[in-house]
Amino acid sequence: MKKIQIYDTSLRDGTQSEDINLTNDDKLKIALKLDELGIDFIEGGWPGSNPVDMAFFNEIKKFSLRHAKIAAFGSTHHPGFTAENDPNLRNLLSSGADVCTIFGKTWDIHATEALRIPLELNLDIIHDSVAFLKSMGRDVVFDAEHFFDGFKANQEYALAAITAAYGAGAQTLSLCDTNGGTLPHEVYQIIQQIAKALPDAQLGIHAHNDCELAVANSIAAIQAGATHVQGTINGIGERCGNANLCSIIPTLELKFNDEYTTLGKEKLALLTSTSAFVTDVANIMPFNRQPFVGRSAFAHKGGVHASAVNRNSALYEHIDPEIVGNRQRVLLTELAGRANIVNMAKKFGFHLDKNEPVVKGLLNELKKRSSMGYDYAAAEASVELLLLKKLGRRGVREFFKLNQFRVLELKEAQDLDPISEASVIVEVEGVTEHTAATGRGPVNSLDNALRKALCNFYPRLSEMKLLDFKVRVMTAEDPAGGGTASFVRVLVESGDHLSRWVTVGVSYNIIEASWQAVADSITYKLYKDEHEQRAQIEKS
Amino acid sequence: MKKIQIYDTSLRDGTQSEDINLTNDDKLKIALKLDELGIDFIEGGWPGSNPVDMAFFNEIKKFSLRHAKIAAFGSTHHPGFTAENDPNLRNLLSSGADVCTIFGKTWDIHATEALRIPLELNLDIIHDSVAFLKSMGRDVVFDAEHFFDGFKANQEYALAAITAAYGAGAQTLSLCDTNGGTLPHEVYQIIQQIAKALPDAQLGIHAHNDCELAVANSIAAIQAGATHVQGTINGIGERCGNANLCSIIPTLELKFNDEYTTLGKEKLALLTSTSAFVTDVANIMPFNRQPFVGRSAFAHKGGVHASAVNRNSALYEHIDPEIVGNRQRVLLTELAGRANIVNMAKKFGFHLDKNEPVVKGLLNELKKRSSMGYDYAAAEASVELLLLKKLGRRGVREFFKLNQFRVLELKEAQDLDPISEASVIVEVEGVTEHTAATGRGPVNSLDNALRKALCNFYPRLSEMKLLDFKVRVMTAEDPAGGGTASFVRVLVESGDHLSRWVTVGVSYNIIEASWQAVADSITYKLYKDEHEQRAQIEKS
DSSP states (O other), X not given: OEEOEEXXXXXXXXXXXXXXXXXXXXXXXXXXXXXXXXXXXXXXXXXXXXXXXXXXXXXXXXXXXXSOEEEEEXXXXXXXXXSTTOHHHHHHHHTTOSEEEEEEEOSHHHIXXXXXXXHHHHHHHHHHHHHHHHHTTOEEEEEEEXXXXXXXXXXXXXXXXXXXXXXXXXXXXXXXXXXXXXXXXXXXXXXXXXXXXXXXXXXXXXXXXTTSOHHHHHHHHHHTTOOEEEEBGGGOOSTTOBOBHHHHHHXXXXXXXXXXXXSOGGGGGGHHHHHHHHHHHHTOOOOTTOTTTSTTTTEEOSHHHHHHHHHOGGGTOSSOGGGGTOOOEEXXXXXXXXXXXXXXXXXXXXXXXXXXXXXXXXXXXXXXHHHHTOOTTTOHHHHHHHHHHHTGGGSOOOOEEEEEEXXXXXXXXXXXXXXXXXXXXXXXXXXXXXXXXEOSSHHHHHHHHHHHHXXXXXXXXXXXXXXXXXXXXXXXXXXXXXXXXXXXXXXXEEEOSSOEEEEXXXXXXXXHHHHHHHHHHHHHHHHXXXXXXXXXXXXX | OEEOEEEEOTTTTGGGSTTOOOOHHHHHHHHHHHHHHTOSEEEEEOBTTBHHHHHHHHHHTTSOOSSOEEEEEEESOOTTSOSTTOHXXXXXXXXXXXXXEEEXXXXXXXXXXXXXXXXXXXXXXXXXXXXXXXXXXXXXXXXXXTHHHHHHHOHHHHHHHHHHHHHTTOSEEEXXXXXXXXXXXXXXXXXXXXXXXXXXXXXXXXXXXXXXXXXXHHHHHHHTTOOEEEEBGGGOOSTXXXXXXXXXXXXXXXXXXXXXXXXXXXXXXXXXXXXXXXXXXXXXXXXXXOTTTSTTTTEEOSHHHHHHHHHOGGGTOSSOGGGGTOOOEESSXXXXXXHHHHHHHHHTTOOOOTTSHHHHHHHHHHHHHHHHTOOTTTXXXXXXXXXXXXXXXXXXXXXXXXXXEEEEEEEOSTTSOOEEEEEEEEEETTEEEEEEEEOSSHHHHHHHHHHHXXXXXXXXXXXXXXXXXXXXXXXXXXXXXXXXXXXXXXXXXXXOSSOEEEEEEEESSHHHHHHHHXXXXXXXXXXXXXXXXXXXXXXX
16 A cells, blocks of 8 residues: 655645634644544745744744644745855754644746746755755645646756756655646646656645646656645635545545555544534534535435435445444435334434334425425424424423523614514423523524523533524515515524534414424423433443 | 537536526526527436426527537436336437436446346437437437446446447537546546447547546546536536536647637637626636636736736746636735726716726726626726716706605514515605605615605606615635625616616625615616717707
């Protein structure tokens, strides 16, 4: 098996995503998680470019990593300095990182137009920068910026540039498709040529996703002889992002009959949770359709697929989702059968028979409500609650009962924001609670008032966050004639430190629909916690 | 140039995305947009599988499309029927679609395990199904389900299956990577073999994105000889989605030195707006990092890149964003154009100079409000009103002024719908009106109360209807932390017998955001009517 080095640049190139902004603490957390996953190199930032990046290198030294080497990123020396007195290279050294990664120009036009220096001088700069870092005892990765575009424009010069880095002692020549415009067959051919020209050099690939081909380009590079691949968790990065390690790693491990190894197969089970961790820390929206690790990656909706998947997973799944720490989800649609309901109940520890009246009853209820617009394919938690309620004594108990809510919006002038206030009367554990709260809008006020009423009884509610809130107006299905009188469907996504769930509400009134979804979400959280607690007690 | 057929299945396979649920009206809108883009085939659904799909085929006939052919999807005939009396094939015929696309089993294990029939019988079923549809005068695309997995498991049988379809007269053999687990080099090799075995057949590719390789697989198939590619707008679809046509089309048009043509280069400028349109209609979150058409696709954040891009775009952009209807965004120093505003004003009959202060003022206002989430690309009527307001005396007058609104929602028991009431104090033509109304939900009540106040002054308001109402939560841009406290954007589409217009409102409070959009919409109607009246008078 050929070992392929995995070089993660989530903390440097990844933070060039326009919606990502990491604190030093965020970066440390992610680095430790990447180390746990078994990443070979963690590029922590560009010391000297900003204070957060330098702080990272100072802090990370205090941790003893299991496996990963820390890399610091920077450029070749400035034409105005020698390598020895270049502040940028000095910063790389003082970062204390095991590996220094420096980028240099390999596309002739970039030397002349962006750096505005003669082509020969650029080669000297590359050579001297690498040689200096080597002489100071550092391993050097040379990032050959715009290598593929450069090679297409001027083969001889691009080769000369990486040869300069190689001759000066660079450990790895990382060939970058900086603009992301190169195609897989081009990457393959060019890397084959370079491998022939520099047969003893270690070649790497650094791809961007501007043509949705970054994973394919990385794989093609490896097939052509590269043994080092750079990328980011979830493919975060500038413009369309970097090559997605969450796709490259399992593809190399699982799809090549053991020709390649990266982290080792046993580490793959951490992939889904690592992906979710980075999304959480960066506070960005997860991309549900993300391959291997996304929430929808193994979700089956189609009637034909869903029933076949029940018989034999391999029929409609390219890998077993558990290998990468993910799970299969069979979504309930209007066309779903009783078998799905029996399967779903099993998840909660209820063994039902297909012919029990409760199964038939639930199916009818689901069909009726789906035709009203309840989107149960999206809102699994609401389906589960419906099942648990139908199960009566065996299922979920009523954690609270609403007696009244009142929401008031008052806008007192054209240029003033409205004031929002909600009050709630609920029965909780035999006690009647009457609370009121303000909030940022009607749903937030209502949510605040309800939590106020419940939090003394159920303190773990404070762990729960509302993550997303979607409203869809169902004009076409509205018997009353469209517009602001339409039916609305509200989907609420909530989560705690353990999981995420989606609930649904439908009404012509957006406040009522939101209430239904929020109330379901809170009930789901409370049931889930009790269920887990019971399971813990039974174990011990 | 080799013509590659583009076959869109957004309306069929795309709707298998777990978060997508399209009404018939949604599907018609998208189909017309795809036709405008120049898509060759639009697969509208599976007639007979559900009422929405059949309704689509009945309705789409009423439109005369410019270029696209409509395709209906279904399976080969059921083993219990002959082709002639199979209800599924009958539905395909009665859909009236130009093209019938039927999928059949080509992986031996699927015939024996999913269909549970002998292998020979499956070949007969394929042959007879295609032959029957051909005999009824339809063009047939044969979707060879699981072709690549099938070919790897049993070459001879997979080839026999597509040969059966080909022999029966199928126009196109679309080879499907149904589970999405095949790699580009495998797709390339297998298609080359098939092209050798069936040299006169038209081959197609239908790829799924489970390894983040669907675009690469589609491109590899075309390089190996396929001339028909199936996919969806934005790569929507079950699990990780289908091959993304928004990436495949520009890659084929722009990256192969005119070796291939698809829609024609001049159509590419519609790509970004088509992508946004589908996202809007489906009411899903746009994926900012999406290649070519995403909001971030040409956004430059890094200091080095951003400054170099200002000097010479080609240094850090693989294509000119305007070719695909997108635009460059330099995030630190955003420089929008005044020329755009001058053009917009011209539409309303105002001839402004680029250097007038009003132009500069409007530009600043638009930038500020866009960064708050106002989607002026979708809500042109709101941009126009903003311009007209900035123009002062020359522009729009204030038809009404809000002094106060109050909205009350009262829910008196868990199983009762809330009661909704709104009151409004507005000044209209110098008179203060105080009105109250109930409605189906808070926004409808507010709309009713406002109209009650205005209708005596502006009777033509009764012609105006609110046609659609869309809510989008902008979690990512919310400084206060997501959930029910997020910013919401409301888009309202209104119309009268003459035209349709869209307005926008943004607030953390959904009632306030709705108010803004509704108030803009009413103002727009009143301005439009006065403007037309004036034009009439000037003419006569």
